[in-house]
Amino acid sequence: MDKNKIMGLTQREVKERQAQGLVNDFTASASTSTWQIIKRNVFTLFNALNFVIALALAFVQAWSNLVFFAVICFNAFSGIVTELRAKHMVDKLNLMTKEKVKTIRDGQEVDLDPEELVLGDVIRLSAGEQIPSDALVLEGFAEVNEAMLTGESDLVQKEVDALLLSGSFLASGAVLAQVHHVGADNYASKLMLEAKTVKPINSRIMKSLDKLAGFTGKIIIPFGLALLLEALMLKCLPLKSSVVNSSTALLGMLPKGIALLTITSLLTAVIKLGLKKVLVQEMYSVETLARVDMLCLDKTGTITQGKMQVEAVIPLTEEYGEHAIASILTSYIAHSEDKNPTAQAIRQRFVGEVAYPMLSNLPFSSDRKWGAMELEGLGTVFLGAPEMLLDSEVPEAREALERGSRVLVLALSQEKLDHHKPQKPSDIQALALLEILDPIREGAAETLDYLRSQEVGLKIISGDNPVTVSSIAQKAGFVDYHSYVDCSKITDEELVAMAEETAIFGRVSPHQKKLIIQTLKKAGHTTAMTGDGVNDILALREADCSIVMAEGDPATRQIANLVLLNSDFNDVPEILFEGRRVVNNIAHIAPIFLIKTIYSFLLAVICIASVLLGRSEWILIFPFIPIQITMIDQFVEGFPPFVLTFERNIKPVEPNFLRKSMLRALPSALMVVFSVLFVKIFGASQGWSELEISTLLYYLLGSIGFLSVFRACMPFTLWRVLLIVWSVGGFLATALFPMIQKLLEISTLTGQTFPVYLVMMAVFTVIFILTSRYQSRK
Template sequence: MKFLKKNQNNQTYTYTQEQNLRRLSTDSLDDVLREFGSTAQGLTAEEAKTRLEEHGPNIAKTKKQHTVISRIIEALVNPFNIILLIIAIVTYITDVVIADTADYATTLIVLLMVFLSSVVAFIQSRNSDKAAEGLKQMVANKTDVIRDGKLVEINIADVVPGDVIKFSAGDMIPADVRFISTKDTFVSQAALTGESAPVEKFDTSGDPDVALTDLVNIGMMGTDLVSGTAIAVVLYTGQDTFFSSIATSLSGEKAQTSFERGVASVSAMLIKMMLIIIPVIFLINGIIKGDWFSALLFSVSIAVGLTPEMLPVIMTSTLARGALAMSKRNVIVRTLGSIQTFGEMDILCTDKTGTLTEDKIVLEKYMDLTGQDDTRVLRHAYLNSYFQTGLKNLIDIAIINRAEKYNFPEIIENYTRIDEVPFDFSRRRMSVILEDKTGKRQLITKGAVEEMLAICSFVEIAGQVRTIGEDERKLAMTTYEKYNNTGLRMLAVAQKNEVPDEEHFTIADESNMVLIGFVGFLDPPKESARGAVEILREHGVRTVVLTGDSEGVALKVCEKVGIDVQTYVLGTDVEQMSDLELKEVAQHCNLFSKLSPMQKKRVVSALQEDGHTVGYMGDGINDTPALRQSDVGISVDSAVDIAKETADIILLEKDLMVLEEGVLLGRRTFGNIMKYIKMAASGNFGNMIAVVIASIFLPFLPMLPVHILTQNLLNDFAQMGLAFDNMDEDFVQKPQKWDVKSLKSFMWIMGPLSSIFDVLCYIILWFEFGYNSMTTAPYFQTGWFLFGTLSQILIIHMIRTGKMPFVHSKPAPALLFSTLLVGIVALIIGLTPLATVLDLKQMPLHYLFWLCILLTLYSLSVQIIKKIYQKHIGPWI
């Protein structure tokens, strides 16, 4: 999103959305009000009406609004459906138009496949629309603005740039604003950053080079005030807001993965080959044989045989089987195609909070001012947290939980609470006044370090209390900064024994305190995080952390989960980088911190531009642009609804080790689909060559249409077992990527090889058996039917592994059963009187001898080619 602004010399400058917000955060308040044609007293009702007509309603919009009809059309038009529709047309011609008895079964089945694939695509596209629409529901309905000098309540849709809004605790910020005045204003930005801790906002300018969400005088749509009051002027509304940019990022179509692009390109290539070869076959047979109707029927049948109609079926069944396996591990697969993308993934980008970590606070350290563990500090912190009567926050709960391990709860009966001074965001500390059974009183305070130092006159070091001097203050700050820089959230603990004999206490009593130490808190990594990162690394998947949190906290988490961080990049750095510079940095950087949602998306995109298949794991609204951009989006059951709507895969449990299963399963799925694609591409190419040769040299058709269709049906059934096949272990140990160049090489080598043995079969049938006339044509057709069917079964087992089949790599029982059954059926058809049912002839038994020789030589040739191919060209699958 771009914005234009003219300077004093009337020159026009173009700003990006983030640059513009930074500029407005540093401009003087008078300049900002002047730019938006407003004052601290707000707009008039007439001005607001005019601006509403100019800017439109204050609603987060997407770039493109999709209707149900447009989504249906998009779902219908894709390469897979084009293939299936061509098949439907062909089968309608052969089975209905020119058939003696009309048979609609095949055509209806193919059209059903088109319907089902379209329904799946339609549902997925509507899910993305729902994710974008869901963001609109994140904004409140009403807000208070100053119009005509009076405070009025209006619908947030009617807020316009220049409006002055008055906020109080609990209000949601309905637009991008610049604060005019603040008082103890703390804003929750969890919707944008994923971090639950509120941040304080001011009416003064701060550092413009911090993360966008850290601009101290800027509030953004979708965030809300948790305490204090504020007055702000509206900068941007509706689709011009930063929040709306997230919705816009969700509205576009998710980019195709390399696998999807590869499958589409192969499908298109096979269709082009079919459209070129079929007319050639038709003309050759019509001219040479003189029977144009038979030539047409034969050509149409060849078209059916050359079309990879089983590709959608095998893909769907293989992916569905993977989804079922994942569901048994409490993993929901929302997008079937994402399973095989898991197999391609070589980089997993992940948010920190709630994904690598538990999204809860635990007490990690309790220490004196020198950094040494000190249970006395923990005991005082525990008494403070236990006796405070307000709502216990996550920090209090963490202290109480840790103290239970030291039996501190047993000392509670020794104390009575006299009074307390509650926590507030302005002083950022809280105190309790306790009295023991001897009547001795003490005041215990815990809070933010700088605010605590302001009320402490003494420190306690090694049991000695002394006045705070420069050395003592330096020691305290050194210890604090040391642990704060490791990612711990540090609070100071202080106490004093000279407490007046009164019943009520105030903030004024928080003085002349003795600083005794610190407590440090951490959002701990999930127990399975380190193991998951390690196992993914072993499988060739690099983990990159993209977080909105500070670099110190993120570094600590990376260290604990085993992510090697040599350097890190901040969101402010990312904003200054070009796409090319970011791509170069992302090659070796494993930690990006203080990122905005769109910066996370940019990093994912940069990695993809560098040729990586990128997964992203996140659970917040701030993660949705990156989830959408990634090749496979992963979320968790506790994630916000929009993140789950955007994700492809949802983990129902906290165990991240399931990621390993997803990766391995994805690679097995990828491999089994690739087996079929390589068989289809090379087999169809070889069949084209063989049919052209046969059409030129034979005085009759090498097979009748009914033979081709029957053989095609048998081969399809045999290949169905591929969905359940095993994959070699060395294949699943590393990321697998689609390689169109390798596929073409495979097709150009294996296609002609199969044609060579088809021609050898022709020669044997022609010369050895004498099937070289029109009267013996049925025998020739039967012989080629048998060889073609059995060689296709054989090639399934030869292509399915780069090793020696059956010896070093065993097929799955389902594949073994399907191929064995088809082989038996083919032999029964060709070697028994049942052959006449298909206008074939029963072959003599000694033809089996020649079949065995041909199939053995074919197997040996493939195995030799396989070794040469893997040595000089690349992986077999």
């Protein structure tokens, strides 16, 4: 081997490569850039349509009706500021979990960020770490999980001169490797981006709103032209009035309010969770959390503390006493580069002189459930799960498993170790059992019970013996502790058939963990998975939402939707319920926003259809102007819904968000349409002026909106009553203020219009109560 390679690059060589651009500057940041945030908030379909309408109003100098665009600008600005705050929080928390790469330069080991690597750098990688750049193995042996690149769950063995692909993970072993490609030249640069960042999460709310926006976006231009031509050519209205009335109809059809509030609510949740030391790497995962009805738990580090300790060593043969067994274990663990919690517990217990030199090593694998090492003067030593290495059950092992301990067997063989086809030897001899205890996490029982009471299904998926897992689950208060299966003894087909009904899965391989999640998803469940080990990666990626502990393997942290920086499983309920709060509150207040979308569409259709009546006096022009809609929005769609989104609401999320919200908004929208038609016809018959008609319609429109606000505030509390008083008071104060009346083109209700207002609102209130009760029973 070239000794200069092991010495690594010199500083002069590093600077030369940096000058040549041979730097690994292709990064896969989970955080969006400032420019992306600005684009996402500014260059949207909503903003584009509003901008065109604003240009049309500016062209006819309808300046007072441009107030709505100030609100659009403020919302965009607020979205940018909120996202930048969230980005700052994410970036700050990411610094706490960002992994350095051990790099050898000038013969010294230094820790570098992945993007600081240059072509030819020598890096040291160990189990659980992600490969930052394509590299050739110089020294060592490892088994690599390339599932992120190939989709295959089988581990790939890597020896000297083998190519390590960026984006894959070391499942076991440790190597020295030389960077072979950097930046965009990496074989898996695009796949690395996919593997390191969180997979896209479908937001059902935003998908529903996108469907609605797509529909309105298609009809808004032809509707706008039709309304404009109708006003100009058939009603012979001035250009300014025609543009103003047509613009109001188009603005009302755009469901911009609910979309903006949804994004703001999700971003607020990201910030709140960040303050609770929960790193959210994808905003829409908050919504997915709300819909989780099946939580799959990895035992280690979630129900238990993940702080293992060797409780006892039980000799199984008189040939090897306690001293001899301790000597073998001391040599084995001293040579081993395994860094999993079990290995660390053994390493802590067995410290001393190394009696046996190592000839070769096969690191522990979560697929095999065992590791092996050939020791000079002794033979091949195996350490792993008894059921994977021994043909018959050991009674002492069963007793330890029933106590909730993890059990390993130390065994010996005289057969040579075969790295290419690792298998259990025929002459294996069991020497001793190691009983390893992992204490149950404080508060785990209460957490499991609380989740179950909130209709969240629970399953435990573990690589441990199912008897051990069942015993621990029983101690933790897990109701279905008796429902378990040993996955090492069943086929994939049997596992699929048992996935729905079984509660505890033991001896699960990484592939089987993924299969369980897939099966639950096909059964209609929204799944969340907690884990902390590299053997959980496939299942974490498959789950709808992945939650990992900060103390876990670096690989899991980089692909997770959420990282618990406190590594406390007891935080999980609060995280789930934060998602429920956002989604339930948005669904609760959505009808308030959709009333305007529905009545604007219906009135626009009626206005266009009225042309067919053939008489100009029967042609209906859209009855509202933008400044009126904007003013009402501040007191109906603005402050009340925003405040209500912060209220605690942890009930399970109901499906069909858009359909249910549209149905709840429909009665109010029909009331608005009826009000316009009735007041126009009745007012004309009574000789009312346009100002009187406009004033009555303004009050009716605001009052109908407040009916939905009242419903959203039920049951009434002091805070909600104060919210209603503030909103209604603000609406009346602005409507009665002379200067604002002039802007709104309204006056005060008269002796003729006020009684009509009272009668209509009395009838509407009764209808609203009856329809609301009917809908609540369905």
